[in-house]
Every structure is written in structure tokens, then in C-alpha cells.
Amino acid sequence: MITLASDFGTPYPAAMKGVLLQRTDARLVDVAHDFPRQDVRTAAFWLREVLPYFPPATHLVVVDPGVGTDRKGIVLRAGGHLLVGPDNGVLLPAARRLAGGADRLDTFVIDERTLGPVEPTMAVESVRESATDRPLASNTFHGRDVFAPAAAGVHEADIDALDSLEWLESGSVGVDLEFPRATIENERATGEVVVVDGFGNVITNVPGSYLDGRERVVANGATVPVGETFAAVPVGDRLATVGSHGSVELDVNRGRGDEAFGLVPGDRVVLEPASPTLD
Numbered sequence: 001m002i003t004l005a006s007d008f009g010t011p012y013p014a015a016m017k018g019v020l021l022q023r024t025d026a027r028l029v030d031v032a033h034d035f036p037r038q039d040v041r042t043a044a045f046w047l048r049e050v051l052p053y054f055p056p057a058t059h060l061v062v063v064d065p066g067v068g069t070d071r072k073g074i075v076l077r078a079g080g081h082l083l084v085g086p087d088n089g090v091l092l093p094a095a096r097r098l099a100g101g102a103d104r105l106d107t108f109v110i111d112e113r114t115l116g117p118v119e120p121t122m123a124v125e126s127v128r129e130s131a132t133d134r135p136l137a138s139n140t141f142h143g144r145d146v147f148a149p150a151a152a153g154v155h156e157a158d159i160d161a162l163d164s165l166e167w168l169e170s171g172s173v174g175v176d177l178e179f180p181r182a183t184i185e186n187e188r189a190t191g192e193v194v195v196v197d198g199f200g201n202v203i204t205n206v207p208g209s210y211l212d213g214r215e216r217v218v219a220n221g222a223t224v225p226v227g228e229t230f231a232a233v234p235v236g237d238r239l240a241t242v243g244s245h246g247s248v249e250l251d252v253n254r255g256r257g258d259e260a261f262g263l264v265p266g267d268r269v270v271l272e273p274a275s276p277t278l279d
Contacts, residue, residue, distance in 0.1 A: 001057040002155055005031035005047060006143060007038065008062065015141070016060065016148040019118055023152035026058070038065035040090045042265065044177055045195050045203075048093035049245055056080030060151040062143035063090050072174055073110035073146050075154055077162065084151040086142070089177025108162055109171035110150050112137055116167070118145045182206040189271040193263050194247075200256025201249050204269050208242030216274035219250055220261065223274045230254070240271070 002020060004013060013033050020028060031050055035043040043063040051059055056079070064071075064086040072087040078099035083091040087109075099105040117137065137145035154162060163170055182191030182205045191206040211217065211226050217240050218224075225232065227239045230253040238260050243249040248271065251257040258264065 001029055001055070002026045002151055003029045003031050003051070003054060003057055003059045004033070005035070005043065005059070006033045006062040007035040007043065008033050008143065012141070012143065015144045016062070019144055019148035020060075020152050022121065023149065024155055026152075026155050029054075029057075031059075035063055038063065040065070040088050041177065041179075042195050044090045044093045045179070047090070048097050051081070051083075051094045052097055054081075058082045058084065058151050058155040059091075059094070060143075060147055061085035061090055062147055064088065064142060067142050068139035072171070073112065073142065073150065074171070074173065075108040075110065075150065075162065075168060076173075077106040077108070077159065079104070080159070082151075082154050082159065082162075084147050084154065086147075087174045089175045092173065092177050093179065106162075107171050107173050108168045110146060111167045111169065112146050114167035115146065115149060115153075118149055179205060184210060187273050189248075189269075191248075191269050191271075193265050193267045193269060195265055196258045196263070199251075200258045201243065201251045202257040202261055202263050202269075203243055203245060204248045204250065206248040206269065206271055208246050208248055210248055210271060211240060211242055214273065218272045218274050220263075220268075220270055222261070224250070 017028055040063055062085055066088055074087045076083040076091050076095040078095040081098045083095050085091050095105055096102055157165055162168055182189055189206045189210050191204050193202055194205050195203050214226050216223055216225050224238045224240050227233055227241050233239045233253050235254045238252050241249050241251060250261050252260045
């Protein structure tokens with residue numbers, strides 16, 4: 001299995017699939033191609049949360065605002081998984097989780113020139129004037145010209161002998177990415193919004209355990225109930241809950257938490273115990 005994830009929308013992923021299908025009969029599975037454009041951190045979060053639910057596979061990831069620059073292309077070996085993409089941090093949170101720790105993670109660097117060019121099929125090639133007029137790889141579409149052939153190549157290779165591939169060599173990660181941790185002092189949690197999902201749910205980095213035993217909390221000055229489900233409050237009301245990612249979410253039952261709380265990714269979030277209600 002090869003999974004694909006990008007911020008390309010459509011139709012660019014189809015070209016990557018075409019390259020893959022020329023080189024492997026692996027099953028192709030789309031994770032998402034609608035990640036926010038050039039938003040490495042958001043893509044990294046969702047990959048960390050989604051990829052561990054796959055059986056061992058090759059994961060092709062292209063969220064690459066630095067395409068065409070001197071940033072490297074890398075392959076990470078994490079347990080039984082391989083992750084292929086740009087060296088900008090997007091692969092690391094998922095790879096660390098798949099590997100069970102950074103000390104079990106192996107890094108390889110792609111040599112684009114040794115990897116060789118990607119060309120259309122022979123049927124299409126006959127109508128071209130000259131294949132030699134093309135650069136080795138386009139400066140703007142490494143998803144098709146570098147990462148897709150690399151993903152097919154490592155998928156077909158022995159996962160324990162990747163350094164035997166002439167276009168791959170052992171190396172190191174150049175750009176790291178780790179999500180910040182919330183702090184909790186004197187029952188006050190200070191964190192930030194990591195992402196907002198498509199429903200408008202505000203996903204923070206405050207551990208869900210902060211809500212244990214609490215009926216209400218004050219979130220950035222607003223007192224809201226704590227509920228185990230969205231339906232714990234009336235439709236349209238705000239609440240704090242523990243989302244499927246294990247962290248505190250600020251949400252609205254059948255509404256958008258980001259709009260109701262006025263929050264976007266990167267914003268500071270402060271949670272405090274609410275004063276007890278009087279009977």
C-alpha cells in the first residue's frame with residue numbers, strides 16, 4: 001500500500017498516481033489532498049493522528065512550500081512504515097509516533113540526479129519533439145518528478161536494505177518539527193490552538209486529563225460546561241470536551257467552535273477552574 005497526502009487539491013495528485021502506477025502495482029490510498037496550502041504544521045498534525053491507523057505502508061507526503069530550493073528530499077524508516085517527502089518537518093511527528101520514538105527512526109536522503117527523470121509513457125512520448133529538452137526534474141512539481149518515483153522505488157525495495165539503492169543514502173533530518181506542550185500550574189493550563197478541523201472544532205495542546213472531574217472551566221475568560229459529547233449541551237451552545245486526539249477541544253454543538261471562541265491555529269488558550277455554582 002502507498003498512501004498519498006498533499007495540499008494540491010486537484011488535478012495534480014493524478015500525475016503522482018500515474019508515475020506510481022508505471023512503477024508499482026501497490027494499492028494507492030488517498031489520505032487527503034486538501035490540507036491548507038503550504039501549511040506544514042497542520043499537515044504534520046493530521047498525519048500524526050491518521051497514519052498510525054494504517055498497516056505498514058509507504059506514505060507519500062507533499063506539502064512543500066520550499067519546492068525547487070536547496071531543501072532535501074528524504075525517506076524516513078519508522079517501524080514497518082516508510083515516509084517520503086520534503087525535509088521541512090512535515091513527516092517527523094507521524095514518523096516518531098510510527099517508530100515509537102526518535103531513537104528508532106532512520107533517515108535517508110534522496111539524490112535527485114541519480115534517481116533519474118520521470119517521463120510520460122511511450123505512447124505519449126511519440127508526440128513529443130524531444131524528451132531531452134526537459135530538465136531532470138521540474139522546479140515546481142517534485143511531487144511528480146522526485147517524491148512519487150522515490151516512493152515507488154522504496155516501496156518495491158527491501159525495507160531493511162534501503163541504503164543499497166544507488167539514489168538513496170543515509171543522512172540526517174535538516175528541519176525538525178515538534179508541537180509545543182501546554183503548561184499546567186496551580187490548576188491553570190496555558191496552551192495554544194494546534195489546528196481547527198473542518199467542523200470548526202478547536203483542537204488545543206492541553207491534555208484531556210485537565211478536564212477530569214470538572215463540570216465547567218473558564219476558557220480565555222468564557223465559562224463553559226465540560227461535556228463528554230457534543231450533545232451534552234443544547235444545540236448552538238459552547239462546551240469544552242476531550243476530542244478523539246486526547247486533548248482538550250473547544251467546540252459548539254452543531255456549530256463552529258472557532259467562530260464562537262474567536263480562535264485560530266496558533267492562538268493562546270488559557271483554561272482555569274470555574275467558580276462553583278450556587279444552588
